[in-house]
Amino acid sequence: MTQLILEQALNGLQFGLMLFLLAAGLTLVFGIMDMINLAHGSLYMVGAYLAAEVTQASGSFITGVGVAMLGTAVLAVVLEVVLLRRLYARNHLAQVLATFALILIANECVRIVWGAQTLMLNAPDALSGPVRIGGFLYPSYRLLIIGVGALIAGLLYVLVARTRIGMWVRAGASNREMTEALGINVRLLFTAVFAFGAALCALAGAMLGPLLAVQVGMGESILILAFVVIVIGGIGSIRGALVGSLLVGLVDTLGRAMLPAMLRALFSPEVASSLGPALASVLIYVLMAAILFWRPEGLFPARA
Amino acid sequence: MGLYATTTRRRIAAVFVLLGLIALPWGMRLIGQEFYVSFASRVLIMALAATSLNLVIGFGGMVSFGHAAFFGAGAYCVAVLAESGVTSAWLAWPAATGVAAVLAVLVGAISLRTRGVYFIMITLAFAQMVFYLVVSLKTWGGDDGLPLLQRSAFGSLDLKDDSTFYFVVLAILAFVLFMLDRIAHSRFGRVIQSIRENEVRMEALGYPVFSFKLVCFSLGGALAGLAGALMANQAGLASPNLLHWMQSGILMVMIVIGGVGSVFGGVVGAVLLLVCEEAFVEITPHWQIGLGLLLLAVVLWAPLGIAGLFGWGRNRE
Numbered sequence: 001m002t003q004l005i006l007e008q009a010l011n012g013l014q015f016g017l018m019l020f021l022l023a024a025g026l027t028l029v030f031g032i033m034d035m036i037n038l039a040h041g042s043l044y045m046v047g048a049y050l051a052a053e054v055t056q057a058s059g060s061f062i063t064g065v066g067v068a069m070l071g072t073a074v075l076a077v078v079l080e081v082v083l084l085r086r087l088y089a090r091n092h093l094a095q096v097l098a099t100f101a102l103i104l105i106a107n108e109c110v111r112i113v114w115g116a117q118t119l120m121l122n123a124p125d126a127l128s129g130p131v132r133i134g135g136f137l138y139p140s141y142r143l144l145i146i147g148v149g150a151l152i153a154g155l156l157y158v159l160v161a162r163t164r165i166g167m168w169v170r171a172g173a174s175n176r177e178m179t180e181a182l183g184i185n186v187r188l189l190f191t192a193v194f195a196f197g198a199a200l201c202a203l204a205g206a207m208l209g210p211l212l213a214v215q216v217g218m219g220e221s222i223l224i225l226a227f228v229v230i231v232i233g234g235i236g237s238i239r240g241a242l243v244g245s246l247l248v249g250l251v252d253t254l255g256r257a258m259l260p261a262m263l264r265a266l267f268s269p270e271v272a273s274s275l276g277p278a279l280a281s282v283l284i285y286v287l288m289a290a291i292l293f294w295r296p297e298g299l300f301p302a303r304a
Numbered sequence: 305m306g307l308y309a310t311t312t313r314r315r316i317a318a319v320f321v322l323l324g325l326i327a328l329p330w331g332m333r334l335i336g337q338e339f340y341v342s343f344a345s346r347v348l349i350m351a352l353a354a355t356s357l358n359l360v361i362g363f364g365g366m367v368s369f370g371h372a373a374f375f376g377a378g379a380y381c382v383a384v385l386a387e388s389g390v391t392s393a394w395l396a397w398p399a400a401t402g403v404a405a406v407l408a409v410l411v412g413a414i415s416l417r418t419r420g421v422y423f424i425m426i427t428l429a430f431a432q433m434v435f436y437l438v439v440s441l442k443t444w445g446g447d448d449g450l451p452l453l454q455r456s457a458f459g460s461l462d463l464k465d466d467s468t469f470y471f472v473v474l475a476i477l478a479f480v481l482f483m484l485d486r487i488a489h490s491r492f493g494r495v496i497q498s499i500r501e502n503e504v505r506m507e508a509l510g511y512p513v514f515s516f517k518l519v520c521f522s523l524g525g526a527l528a529g530l531a532g533a534l535m536a537n538q539a540g541l542a543s544p545n546l547l548h549w550m551q552s553g554i555l556m557v558m559i560v561i562g563g564v565g566s567v568f569g570g571v572v573g574a575v576l577l578l579v580c581e582e583a584f585v586e587i588t589p590h591w592q593i594g595l596g597l598l599l600l601a602v603v604l605w606a607p608l609g610i611a612g613l614f615g616w617g618r619n620r621e
Contacts (some may be wrong), residue, residue, distance in 0.1 A: 030421065034421075036421060036424065048588070063576065066400075083600070086604060087603075090603075090607075092367055092420065092421060092424060093361065093367050093556070093560065093564070094603050096367070096369065096424065096553075096556065097557060097560050097599060097602075097603050098599070098600055098603045098604070100553050100556070100557065100599070101595065101596040101597070101599035101600045101603070102600075103558075103594075103596075104592045104593070104595055104596035104599070105592070105593050105596035105597065107592065108590050108592040108593045108596070109593065111590070112590060173578060218551075220549075224428065224549065226431060227425050227428065228429060231421075231422060231425045231426070231429075235421060235422075274440075274442055274443065277440045278436070278437050278440035279443055280445060281436035281437075281439075281440055282432075282433040282436050282437055283428045284428070285432050285433040286433065288425075288426070288429045289414060289426060289429060289430065289433075292414075292417075292418055292422060292426050293414055293417065296418045296422060298419055298422075303513070
């Protein structure tokens with residue numbers, strides 16, 4: 001039992017760290033420009049497709065991931081300069097709809113280029129086997145994801161908390177006008193942040209590709225989870241995004257694994273087997289609603 | 305932006321459109337395209353759903369991203385009732401409206417504590433909750449949805465015939481639009497639109513802002529439930545797609561294309577979107593790109609939608 005819990009906790013950690021890669025970019029876009037970007041999930045999808053395509057063509061997973069990150073970042077810069085800039089001053093409804101339109105366009109474009117079938121993206125052969133940690137076997141590829149996620153989270157922390165650029169980003173998130181008045185080019189800074197966020201998205205898409213299916217619409221389901229994360233964590237806060245991601249990753253994964261078993265102890269098997277999955281899948285939304293009920297600004301609000 | 309006001313010219317135009325819609329089944333029979341009567345019912349039902357969202361977003365200023373929850377709740381309510389033998393529309397449709405209203409009161413009471421982005425996200429979260437809950441319930445058909453074995457009936461008036469069903473839908477939509485027009489001009493409508501424009505000022509003037517918003521939100525939810533009940537009857541199925549967040553997005557798209565905060569905005573948007581879809585899907589399977597570009601164009605260059613372009617929207621004094 002403890003082994004199962006431990007394994008599921010590792011899975012939760014792995015999922016949470018990948019969510020963090022998405023949520024980090026999203027929360028900064030939200031925080032600095034007060035902009036809702038539904039198309040963030042589309043960048044994740046484009047990243048995964050690019051990674052699958054390049055990996056297949058070149059035979060190297062690392063090349064695939066690198067090209068995907070670079071390509072998605074370039075796409076993000078184009079999007080930001082051509083379209084998103086016009087939306088910062090607009091209300092949330094306009095932003096939601098314009099980026100919703102981007103989702104429709106992106107999904108259809110991907111369908112045209114790669115077709116409607118699910119694409120295969122294989123993990124490198126060297127990492128296909130399991131490794132022994134403590135008393136149990138754990139897939140080495142998932143361990144790599146945890147490692148990469150933790151590394152990026154650490155790098156981001158140093159970048160945001162210890163460097164000058166990070167200071168500008170934090171200043172921009174807590175008060176944009178004041179930061180501009182102090183002579184920081186927030187627009188340029190923001191384009192850079194957006195591109196960086198897109199590269200992280202592509203990394204998440206490429207890393208999760210071998211575990212989840214690379215298909216049209218993959219961006220939307222994870223996008224909503226990323227939104228849950230940043231709303232829980234507090235919009236604009238990297239620390240909040242990290243705590244929120246781990247919370248959502250762990251609660252979701254452990255809930256799905258444990259809840260049916262726990263319910264079986266309380267109710268009859270029929271009730272438990274129908275109620276368990278239902279409750280497990282809404283658990284994170286209940287968590288989010290509860291957190292917003294008691295702390296409407298999230299756990300770590302960036303604008304104090 | 306000013307308050308909504310209907311002019312006599314607009315009312316006369318609305319009557320002519322209504323007369324045209326009443327004549328539609330006969331016209332279709334004349335040219336032998338009776339299939340389109342059923343399609344027209346679907347368009348009118350979506351128009352009703354979009355109108356209900358327009359009440360919340362356009363008049364109440366509450367950008368709800370979870371309207372599909374109420375739409376789907378109405379549909380599932382009718383289907384579940386039909387399965388247990390209740391096929392009378394007199395019972396099932398008000399029940400669907402009521403269930404959606406209660407759900408909206410619950411969701412609204414919690415969500416309206418937050419504002420801005422948080423409100424958008426929490427309404428989305430509640431809708432996702434409902435979606436996953438319903439999809440994982442095997443007794444309600446899970447991913448496949450819950451089929452409705454027969455259409456509801458108003459006593460002896462059978463709705464199996466597509467034309468009869470169409471007339472019932474049209475009557476309901478016309479009545480709702482008429483009431484919405486009355487509401488927009490009523491004291492409640494004035495207050496809720498003023499809250500949209502300046503919430504702090506209305507609060508300072510002593511209006512119970514939260515209660516007004518909650519009533520508006522719930523009324524929108526209830527009407528969406530009614531639209532859902534009609535949709536289940538039209539399609540013969542309560543589908544999880546009705547609860548999907550894309551559905552909330554599409555309803556939002558409709559009112560923005562039609563005109564946010566205009567009584568007829570939802571109808572204009574729904575008709576335009578669905579007719580375009582029907583027409584273009586025949587030509588290209590990639591119609592979604594066209595829809596996306598159209599939406600971008602509307603957002604960037606016509607923020608008040610088609611209604612705004614022609615000056616049917618809010619009065620600008």
